[in-house]
Amino acid sequence: MKFRVFTEPQQGATYDDILAVAQASERLGFDAFFRSDHYMFMGDEIGLPGPTxxxxxxxxxxxxxxxxxxxTLVSSVTYRLPGILAIQVAQVDQMSGGRVELGLGTxxxxKEHLAYGIPFPSKRFGMLEEQLEIVTGLWGTPVGETYSFAGEHYALVDSPALPKPTQSRVPVIVGGGGAKRTPALAARFATEFNLPFPDFADVAGKFAGVRAACEAIGRDPRELVYSAALIAVAGANEAEFSRRAAAVGxxxxxxxxxxxxxxASExxxxxxxxxxxxxxxxxxxxMDMSDLDHLDFIASEVVPQLR
Structure with missing residues (x-):
């Protein structure tokens, strides 16, 4: 099992806060550092100093x-046009030496769209489908050829489809709890299917739906990684666990x-x-990005028992 650290900086974090968690995650041997893609805090706190x-x-x-x-887990199709997103991700992939993955959702x-003047159409699933096709299509177009696309939401004409990522295929994460449309998108475009905060009883069935969607289009379901995102709050004893639970409300x-x-045993x-x-x-x-000891505890007491 792989273990990835997933943060929510919109709740209140500077770049330096984020950097500290990312570098600690690397030092402690976690597989990846992911962050949400939001522009406004959730809940009653103000979320100072503001979004990143x-x-x-x-x-x-x-x-x-x-x-x-x-x-990212996950970027929203409402924030960026697909051609721009493809350039951004390819550039960051180059900057990292080929270590980037893209999670994309509707x-x-x-509230954050209203706060920052971002259009929020009522129907966005078609936007997601087209963005997945465009972004992967741009990356997959051979150098020297052009890419065009005509859809309901986006149109590209003779794009040079540059720059290219360092990786031959940037991993693309599609997730959600939908029974049909989301599994179908994952089967067509994704390298990973993610269940965000699922009910534990639903996990096996949701994965079975994705495997069936892969088989329906002739794709080997084993090509996909099957993942889940869950809040983690751990402690060496009940008092420490309760303290960390209180710290995140x-x-x-x-x-x-x-x-x-x-x-750890639980x-x-x-x-x-x-x-x-x-x-x-x-x-x-x-959720508590200031508690690096929490990461250390998970890395030393939990992770080694499942790798």
Whole structure:
């Protein structure tokens, strides 16, 4: 099982805060550092000092880390035109020496769109489908050839389809809980299917739906990585766990029901069950970015038992 650190900087983090977590994640041996792509805090806190742009941040991290993979979970199709997104991701991939991954979704947080003047169409799934086709199409066009696309939402005419990423294929993550359309998109375009904060009882069935969608188009389902994103709050004992739960404004019992929470042995047992359901990669949502000891505890007491 792979372990990735997943952060929510819109809740209140500077670039230096983000850098510290990314470098700690690399030092501790986590597979990747991912961040959300949001422009406004959620909840009652103000989220000072304010938002950081995901791809600007990842460009900086690309130059200040050496081996850890970097990506978004997930970028919204409402934020960037697909041609611009393809350029941004390719450039950050070059800057990192080929360590970037792109998570892409429809977006959902209307309030941040209103706050920053970003259009928020009521129907966005078609935008996601076209963006996935365009971004992967631009990257896959041989140098010296051009790429054109005519769709309902976007049109590209004779694009030189440059620059190219360093990786021959940038991993693309598609996720969600939909029963048909999302699995179909993952089967067509993704290298990874992600379940964000799923009910544990649903995991195996959701993955089965994706495998069926792959088989329906003649793709080997084993080509996809199957992952899940879950909040992680751990402690060496009940007191430490409860303190960390309070620090992120959550109740211990609720965390145990919905996340990777409690003592190391509790979390290992939960992860073992997820592995049996087909989870190959876990995104550990870390909400308190100031608590680097938390990362250290997970890396030393949880991860070695599942690798």
């Amino acid at each position: 742009d995901a791809w600007t941040t990842l460009a900086g991290l690309a130059r200040e880390t050496e081996s850890i993979r970097l990506g 977006g959902w947080f209307e 959550r109740e211990p019992a609720e965390l145990r029901e919905h996340g990777l929470a409690g003592t 979390i290992v047992d939960r992860l073992g069950a997820l592995a049996n359901d087909g989870v190959e990669c876990v995104y550990l949502q870390i």
